[in-house]
Amino acid sequence: MFQRLKYLIFVLSTTSNIFPYLFLFLLISLVVSFGMGAYYVGLFSPSALQAEGINNQIDGGFFDALWWSMKHILDPGALSENYGAPPLVIAFALFNSVMGLIITSALIGYIVNSIQSAVEATRKGTSTIKENGHFLILGWNRKAVPILMHLAKLGEKIRVVILTATDPEVLRSELRRRNRSLNGLKVLPLQGSITSPGELTRIALKKAAYVIVLAEGHGMKNSFSDVTTIKTLMLINSTLNSLEKPNVAAEIVDTDKLKIANLVSEMKHPIVSSGQIISKIMVQCARYPGYSGVYSELFSIEKTIIEILKVEGCEGEIFGDIATRIENGTAIGISWFKGDGTNKRRVTILNPEADFDLAEDDEIVIIRNVDAPLIVNANQREPSLLGTGIRNNTINPSKRPNIKKILVFSLSPNIGAIIKELNEHTMERLQVVLACKDAGKHCDILASQLLGSRGEAKDIFATQPQLEPMEFDIEGNWSLEGLALSAFDSIFVLADESESRVDADSRTVLLLVLIKDLLKRNMDTLFPPVVAEVLDKETLDLLEGSPINDAVISTEFLSNLLLQVARNPFLESIYRELLNAGGVEMGFRAIDRYVNLNQEIIHNDVVRVAQKLNETVIGYKIFQNSKPRIIMNPNKNDKFSFTNKDYLIVLAQQLYT
Amino acid sequence: MKKILIVEDNEMNRDMLSRRLSRKGYEIDLAEDGEAGLAAMKNGNPDIVLMDMGLPIKDGWTATADAKANDQIKNIPIIALTAHALEADRERALAAGADDFDTKPVNLSGLLEKIEALLKS
Numbered sequence: 044m045f046q047r048l049k050y051l052i053f054v055l056s057t058t059s060n061i062f063p064y065l066f067l068f069l070l071i072s073l074v075v076s077f078g079m080g081a082y083y084v085g086l087f088s089p090s091a092l093q094a095e096g097i098n099n100q101i102d103g104g105f106f107d108a109l110w111w112s113m114k115h116i117l118d119p120g121a122l123s124e125n126y127g128a129p130p131l132v133i134a135f136a137l138f139n140s141v142m143g144l145i146i147t148s149a150l151i152g153y154i155v156n157s158i159q160s161a162v163e164a165t166r167k168g169t170s171t172i173k174e175n176g177h178f179l180i181l182g183w184n185r186k187a188v189p190i191l192m193h194l195a196k197l198g199e200k201i202r203v204v205i206l207t208a209t210d211p212e213v214l215r216s217e218l219r220r221r222n223r224s225l226n227g228l229k230v231l232p233l234q235g236s237i238t239s240p241g242e243l244t245r246i247a248l249k250k251a252a253y254v255i256v257l258a259e260g261h262g263m264k265n266s267f268s269d270v271t272t273i274k275t276l277m278l279i280n281s282t283l284n285s286l287e288k289p290n291v292a293a294e295i296v297d298t299d300k301l302k303i304a305n306l307v308s309e310m311k312h313p314i315v316s317s318g319q320i321i322s323k324i325m326v327q328c329a330r331y332p333g334y335s336g337v338y339s340e341l342f343s344i345e346k347t348i349i350e351i352l353k354v355e356g357c358e359g360e361i362f363g364d365i366a367t368r369i370e371n372g373t374a375i376g377i378s379w380f381k382g383d384g385t386n387k388r389r390v391t392i393l394n395p396e397a398d399f400d401l402a403e404d405d406e407i408v409i410i411r412n413v414d415a416p417l418i419v420n421a422n423q424r425e426p427s428l429l430g431t432g433i434r435n436n437t438i439n440p441s442k443r444p445n446i447k448k449i450l451v452f453s454l455s456p457n458i459g460a461i462i463k464e465l466n467e468h469t470m471e472r473l474q475v476v477l478a479c480k481d482a483g484k485h486c487d488i489l490a491s492q493l494l495g496s497r498g499e500a501k502d503i504f505a506t507q508p509q510l511e512p513m514e515f516d517i518e519g520n521w522s523l524e525g526l527a528l529s530a531f532d533s534i535f536v537l538a539d540e541s542e543s544r545v546d547a548d549s550r551t552v553l554l555l556v557l558i559k560d561l562l563k564r565n566m567d568t569l570f571p572p573v574v575a576e577v578l579d580k581e582t583l584d585l586l587e588g589s590p591i592n593d594a595v596i597s598t599e600f601l602s603n604l605l606l607q608v609a610r611n612p613f614l615e616s617i618y619r620e621l622l623n624a625g626g627v628e629m630g631f632r633a634i635d636r637y638v639n640l641n642q643e644i645i646h647n648d649v650v651r652v653a654q655k656l657n658e659t660v661i662g663y664k665i666f667q668n669s670k671p672r673i674i675m676n677p678n679k680n681d682k683f684s685f686t687n688k689d690y691l692i693v694l695a696q697q698l699y700t
Numbered sequence: 701m702k703k704i705l706i707v708e709d710n711e712m713n714r715d716m717l718s719r720r721l722s723r724k725g726y727e728i729d730l731a732e733d734g735e736a737g738l739a740a741m742k743n744g745n746p747d748i749v750l751m752d753m754g755l756p757i758k759d760g761w762t763a764t765a766d767a768k769a770n771d772q773i774k775n776i777p778i779i780a781l782t783a784h785a786l787e788a789d790r791e792r793a794l795a796a797g798a799d800d801f802d803t804k805p806v807n808l809s810g811l812l813e814k815i816e817a818l819l820k821s
Contacts, residue, residue, distance in 0.1 A: 379719075392716040396805060399716075402723065616711070626710040657805040696805040697783055 063153055071116065071146055078112030078139040079105075084131035086111060091128045116143035168211035168233035172204055175250045179289070181237040181275055182257035182268070183207035183214065185578065186294070186317075188221055189602035190255065195226040196345045202229045206237055206246050208259060238274045240282065248282055248289070253609045256293035258317070269300040276308045292609035294601070298322075298460050313608045313615030320604065321597045322460035323622035325574050328593035329533040330444040330468065331631045332572040333664060335593040336673040337692055340662070341629075342603040342618075345413060347675060349607075349614055351378050352407045354419060363397030363654045365407055367647055370418040373661050373676045375694055376408035377401065378613070389613050393620055393627045394694040397654035408617070410661060410676045446532040448474040452515070452554055453539035454485060455576070459492045461535065462508050473508040476531070479539075480519070482512030517550060523561050529568045534558070536575040538597065548582040551575055555589040562590050621694075628697040631664060631690040640685055647679040653693055664690040702819060703727040705746035707737030707763065708781070709755050713804065717750065720808055734758030738766055741773045748818055750811075752804075753782040753793060761796040768797030777818040781806065 055062040085091055086108060114121045119140045125133045164170050178194065178201050180187055191203060205214060214232040218225065235242040237259065248254070256275050258268040272293055279291055291312040295304045298319040305314055328334040341347060352372075354365055366374035376393040379402070391408055411417050446465055451458060458477070466473050477486055490510050513526075528534065536554050538547040555575060562570055572592040577583065580596050608615045621629055637652045638644050646660075653660045662675035666688040675692070677683075704726045708714040718728040729744045731737040734755045741749060749767075753760035760780060768774050779800045780793035790801045800814045 381715075390715045390719075392712045392719075394805075395716060396808065398808065399720065400723075620710075620712050623710075626712055 067146060067150060067153070070142075074116055074139060074142040074146070075109065075112045078115060078135055079108040081111065081132050081135035082108040084135065085129045086132055086135075088129060091132050112139055115139035116146065119144055166211065168231075169235065170231075170233065171245050172231065172233070172247045174202055174204065174247055176252045177201065177247070177250070178203045179246060179248065179251040179254040180205045180257060181207070181254065182259040182272070182294075183209045184257050184260060184268075186598050186602040186605065187257060188217060189580070189598055190606050191218075191228060191230060192221065192224045193344050193603060193606050195224065195228040198226070201252070202231065204231045204233060204246050204251075206233045206235050206242060208234065208236060210234065238271055238278065240278055243278055243282055248279065251289040254279065254289050254291040255605050255609050256291070257605075258294050258296045269295050269297050269304070273300065273304050273307050276304060276312065276314075280308060280311065290609050290612055292605050292612070292615075294605060297456070313612050315601065315605055315608060315615070317597070317601050318457045318460055320601060320618075320622065321576065321595065322457045322464050324595050324600060325457075325461055325535060325537075325576060326464040326468065327622065327629070328574045328595060329446060329449070329465075329535065329572060331629075332574075332592035333631070333671055333673075334629075335595055336664075336671070337629065337662070337675070338600060340673050340675040341410075341621075342600060342607065344603055344606055344610075347410055348413055349375075349408065349410050349617060350611070351613065352409050352417065352419075354407055357401045357405060357407070358403040360401050361397060362395050362399040362401060362407075363651075365401065366397075366654070366659070367650060367679065368420045368422065369407075369409060370420055370680070371415055371676075371678045372409040372411035372417050372419075373659070374407050374409050375659050375661060376617070378406045378408050379404050391613055391616050393617060394657070394659045394696065396657055412676060445469060445471070446473075447471050448476075448531050449533045449535060450476045450478060450513075450528070450531045451535045451537065452478045453537045453550065454479045454541045455537035455539060457537065457576075459489055461537075462489070462493060466508055474511065475508050476511045476513050478513040478515035480514075480516040482514050486510045486512040517553060518545065523557055526561070528558070528561060528565075528570050531571045533571050534573045536573065536591075538576040538578050548577050548579055548585075551577055552582065552585050552589075555586065555591060559588075559590045626697060627694055629661070630693055630695055630697075632658070632693050632695075633687075634663075634685040634689045634691055635687060637691060638685060640687055643682050643684045645679070646677045646681045646683065649683075649691070650679070653691065657696060659694040660691055661694060662692040664692060701725065701727045702747045703729060703745065704815070705729045705731065705737065705740050705744060705749045707731045707734065707740070707749060707755065707760070708752040709733060710752070713752070717806070724812065732756075734760060734763030734766075737763050738770075738773075741767055741776055742770075746776060748815055749776055749778045751778050751780055751798065753780055753789075761792060764793070764796040764798050777821075779811070779814055779818065 052066070082104070115136050116139050122136055122140045125136045128136070180190065180203060183205060187205065194201065194203065207214070211232040211234050218230055218232070233246060235245065237256070256272050256279070259271045260268045272295060276293055283289075293304065293308070293312060293314050295301050295314055295316045296318055298316045301314060301316045301319065308314060324335070324338060357365060362374065362377060376391055377395050377399065378389060378391040380387055381390045382388060393408070409417070446469055449465065451461070462473065462475055477489065479485060493508060536551055539550050540547045555573070558573060570590070573590055574593045574595065575586070575591045576595050576597055577586070578596070578598055580599050583594060583596065586594055604618060608618070620627055634640070637649055650660050662673060662677065663683065665672050665674060665683075666686065673692075704721055706714055706717050706728060708717065709732050714730055718730060722728050729740055729746055731740040735758045737749070737751060737755070738758070740746070751760045751764055755763065758766075760782070764778050764780065767776065767778060777799040778797065779802060780796070780798035781802055781804055782789055782793060783804045793801045799818055802811055802814060
């Protein structure tokens with residue numbers, strides 16, 4: 044019997060939240076009832092009445108006995124009033140007082156425990172979210188903090204909820220470290236599994252405005268996190284079903300898993316392959332040294348917006364004319380909806396021909412500055428009087444970079460993607476020298492990887508890159524003496540996270556110091572551009588004076604990109620196109636191909652000249668005091684006087700010349 | 701309505717060409733690589749093909765040569781489209797069996813003239 048009761052208490056206490064309260068209530072009722080038994084042993088006898096001081100009887104029966112019993116439970120001091128009462132009454136009073144002490148202690152204990160649990164839940168991040176229109180970040184890696192910092196700079200009053208398996212204390216300490224940059228942004232870190240349906244309900248997924256799924260864990264090297272991301276995408280899809288909101292963007296580390304992630308998300312949500320994006324950016328920076336500045340401006344959520352503009356009455360007009368009507372924005376493409384019902388999708392094309400005649404449902408894709416409202420003039424601009432600076436000799440295609448031999452320092456999961464990307468751009472057999480620890484072994488692995496993925500890539504020139512190992516261990520024996528750097532078209536220094544005990548950025552900085560030393564001792568030689576990948580923006584301070592042409596801050600680019608894509612999903616196709624080999628690409632063009640040097644010219648006239656070459660001008664790279672400056676999205680009225688060092692930044696069809 | 705098959709791996713180029721040509725009154729069929737292009741030629745009966753040369757799986761040169769070697773589809777005219785602006789690229793495309801050649805970015809009026817000329821012939 045006792046065992047059964049004990050078991051029943053165990054079951055009830057583990058399955059019911061209100062059981063402890065019910066149990067206490069039951070216990071109090073029992074003790075009160077028991078105490079009322081004093082009535083039968085002389086509670087209201089004359090001696091007891093005198094001793095207890097009960098002189099204001101309610102009914103001299105049930106209710107007085109109830110009052111007396113309860114008083115002894117709730118107030119142990121009431122026992123002192125029993126002096127001189129009959130012994131049996133004192134015994135009942137004593138029992139009630141002792142039980143009262145036990146019950147009060149249990150109650151206090153339970154309340155303290157509940158408060159502690161609530162505090163612990165907050166600390167561990169197991170609370171339930173009661174938000175609407177919040178920003179959800181699922182997963183945690185080093186891109187999360189830059190995302191938060193960009194959000195803070197936007198100044199929007201939005202709450203951010205982060206759900207991750209990482210200990211919330213780790214998140215909190217990181218957030219405290221960047222507190223100043225977060226500018227009062229409200230961030231709620233929660234601990235939990237991003238692959239659990241219950242957890243997604245707990246964080247109010249359906250009510251969120253935006254969701255970014257980050258690769259859980261390190262995020263730059265751990266492709267196992269992609270499996271988690273893919274499962275989360277499946278859950279999100281089944282949870283949201285046909286809901287239009289929230290906007291969801293996800294990060295995939297391993298490019299090979301991109302296809303399956305897109306399949307799982309049914310192409311509803313943009314998926315950003317971080318490895319692919321960084322590889323493509325690095326390749327473009329090698330092809331056009333100084334490009335990272337353009338990407339920084341273009342991807343920067345705080346400076347530039349790429350948006351879709353409906354121009355009323357555009358039907359029948361040509362794209363080139365509309366482009367010149369937009370005074371402080373740059374028209375870069377056309378967008379429309381294709382199909383209907385569930386097959387309806389937005390189609391965007393970049394750099395259309397200037398004579399592209401617009402239909403009623405066509406919209407214009409524009410770049411504009413964040414802080415300036417767009418001015419669209421009713422009529423197109425007439426050619427300016429300053430137009431004498433325009434050159435007519437614009438028939439020959441400009442020279443495109445052709446990288447044939449590269450030197451890659453350090454191990455990175457992105458090496459294969461970089462080589463594949465370069466191979467798609469080059470017209471000859473690409474030669475790659477891989478300088479790292481156990482270079483021979485890694486070259487073999489890389490060669491088999493590249494061979495395995497040949498079917499997926501364009502094989503325009505039917506070539507397999509030639510890989511050559513160069514043993515180089517920065518922690519052991521190394522020497523760059525005798526290495527003819529000038530024989531290469533480009534040098535890549537990648538973020539090497541292969542050994543967790545060595546910080547990748549420290550390794551990069553050290554390598555650049557070595558290259559700088561080599562350059563110093565060979566001042567007469569022409570050296571190739573050096574492109575370095577860094578993980579932390581703060582490392583840039585250490586690179587001051589180092590021999591790099593471009594530093595690709597991978598976390599910065601990717602966080603900006605993910606945030607932009609989460610807010611405007613259509614941007615994913617634009618960024619993808621801008622980075623891909625083939626199709627439309629961004630490029631630098633020598634300015635003298637378009638205008639005469641050292642003559643004042645307005646931007647609108649340059650736009651018109653470029654249109655004749657099927658190119659869209661988006662900005663300039665201008666040298667001021669021998670330092671390059673990127674000017675994106677100038678006003679059509681802006682006047683420039685160019686020198687032979689300056690470049691146009693254009694969108695153009697990639698040509699192989 | 702004449703049917704044009706566009707074989708192009710670049711999504712934006714595909715969308716741009718199909719949009720402009722469909723508004724000029726052509727029916728458009730699309731394929732993303734050389735092999736899919738050949739299948740579409742066999743099954744879709746296009747009147748003319750615009751074939752990009754730099755294609756995945758099977759490049760445009762091989763796909764063109766394969767098409768011209770196949771009795772069922774050898775008479776379908778093919779215009780090679782390429783981002784390779786050199787004369788040698790033009791010769792290579794014609795040697796593969798293309799009936800005409802155009803470079804990207806395409807000049808629509810020029811391309812339309814070539815399409816019409818091949819359709820008439």
